[in-house]
Amino acid sequence: MPAPDQARPKATILVVDDEPAVRRVLLMRLQLAGYRVIAAEDGEQALTLFHREQPDLVVLDVMLPRLDGFAVCRRLRDESCVPIIFLSALDSISERVAGLDLGADDYLPKPFSPKELEARIVSILRRVGRSAGAADLGDAAGGQxxxxxxxxxxxxxxxxxxxxxxxxxxxxxxxxxxxxxxxxxxxxxxxxxxxxxxxxxxxxxxxxxxxxxxxxxxxxxxxxxxxxxxxxxxxxxxxxxxxxxxxxxxxxxxx
Incomplete structure (x- = not known):
């Protein structure tokens, strides 16, 4: 019988941010929390990694080179319902609404607390039935x-x-x-x-x-x-x- 941590693959998270410091912090924190983490520094690279790795959740900065976060989100929503959390230095309600209108699941303004981001990731992955560990999670509606x-x-x-x-x-x-x-x-x-x-x-x-x-x-x-x-x-x-x-x-x- 496989060990508990081998019973189910750990969730994979794609982090997309053009700031190396942000990528380093999130890579370290999320790996310590038990996730498999891949990172991209621009929108085009994000789409390439998404198609190759099929992550369970995407943490996506809005202001990116080559292809901004809104455009990436739009492209992802054309083909996938993968959970998306936006990160942005733009904290106006109109910007947040714009991101959510494109189909993002949450929006966290910069500067943000890595601990708060981790909590939101846990909440979303629990809702969609994935987590950093191997335990199965119950249906959101409590029934079938x-x-x-x-x-x-x-x-x-x-x-x-x-x-x-x-x-x-x-x-x-x-x-x-x-x-x-x-x-x-x-x-x-x-x-x-x-x-x-x-x-x-x-x-x-x-x-x-x-x-x-x-x-x-x-x-x-x-x-x-x-x-x-x-x-x-x-x-x-x-x-x-x-x-x-x-x-x-x-x-x-x-x-």
Whole structure:
């Protein structure tokens, strides 16, 4: 029987930053935390390494030579739902929203605490079922089955959503948000609770809660017939969001 640390490959993280000092620090810290780490210094090299190594998560600086982080994220999202954490010296809400709109899973302004970055990596990898160690992690929804939302079919085993047999591409974070909101249809889920459940940290500033709003908007854009007049995910002003049943909306265990 293989030893525990050989039972499952360790998560591989691609670090992309044009600052050698940042790459060195992250390489050292993340390797000590048990990850396999590869590093790139520009956007073109990042894409080459991504295709060759197929990492489990990407830590991506926004301001890069040759191809900036936003362009890299856009290219990755065209072909993959790999989790992406943006790093940037640009800490405005508009920059953060721009990054999240492209499909990033989180956004950490520079200068940042390596410890905080490690915590966010752990949270995201736990959500997608990977970690630095070998232990299996439970399903984000705490169960298995099929969720039917009107003409949508949500397969919680495969983490896939289809409409009329056509798959709707969701990132790991978008799918986890869908599961959280529809776990108890009709319950108002505060934005702070969504942030802590999905991103693993409490809100420290207004921009943190804006992350939730951006992701709800992205999810509506993919699932709602008319995102400006949502029928599935309702806004409860000043509090958070609530899911609404359309047709059959129940989690059928084992279905």
């Amino acid at each position: 089955g099929v969720l039917r939302l009107g003409d949508l079919v949500v397969d919680t085993n495969r983490r896939q959503v289809t409409r009329d047999g056509e798959r709707i591409a969701l990132t790991y974070t978008e799918f986890s948000l869908l599961e959280l909101l529809f776990r108890e249809p009709g319950r108002v889920v505060p934005r702070a609770e969504i942030l802590e459940q999905l991103w693993g940290y409490p809100p420290r500033r207004a921009a943190d809660l804006r992350v939730v709003d951006v992701y709800v908007a992205r999810l509506r854009g993919k699932l709602e017939p008319d995102p400006r007049n949502p029928e599935l995910i309702l806004t409860v002003r000043g509090t958070g969001y609530a899911s609404q049943r359309r047709g059959e909306a129940a989690l059928a265990a084992g279905g």
